[in-house]
Amino acid sequence: MPRSKENVKGLGAKYGSTLRKRYSRVYGGLKAARQCPSCSSMRLARVASGIWRCKSCGYTVAGGAYDLAQAKAK
Numbered sequence: 811m812p813r814s815k816e817n818v819k820g821l822g823a824k825y826g827s828t829l830r831k832r833y834s835r836v837y838g839g840l841k842a843a844r845q846c847p848s849c850s851s852m853r854l855a856r857v858a859s860g861i862w863r864c865k866s867c868g869y870t871v872a873g874g875a876y877d878l879a880q881a882k883a884k
């Protein structure tokens with residue numbers, strides 16, 4: 811039975827579905843556009859865990875590891 815809908819590249823069928831869903835939410839969030847607090851462009855990108863940099867103006871900001879806002883424990 812194909813279950814490819816739930817699978818995220820890189821994790822496969824490992825770790826169980828709960829963690830896979832969490833991973834896919836976090837992983838998708840990494841690619842989402844974010845607004846630069848400095849120049850308001852949407853080119854803020856994560857350069858490392860907790861570090862975000864604007865590709866437009868070069869502004870660098872510390873934030874959460876997986877999102878600009880500090881992640882709340884869920």
Ligand SMILES: [Zn+2]
Binds near residue numbers: 864869
């Ligand atoms: Zn900027």
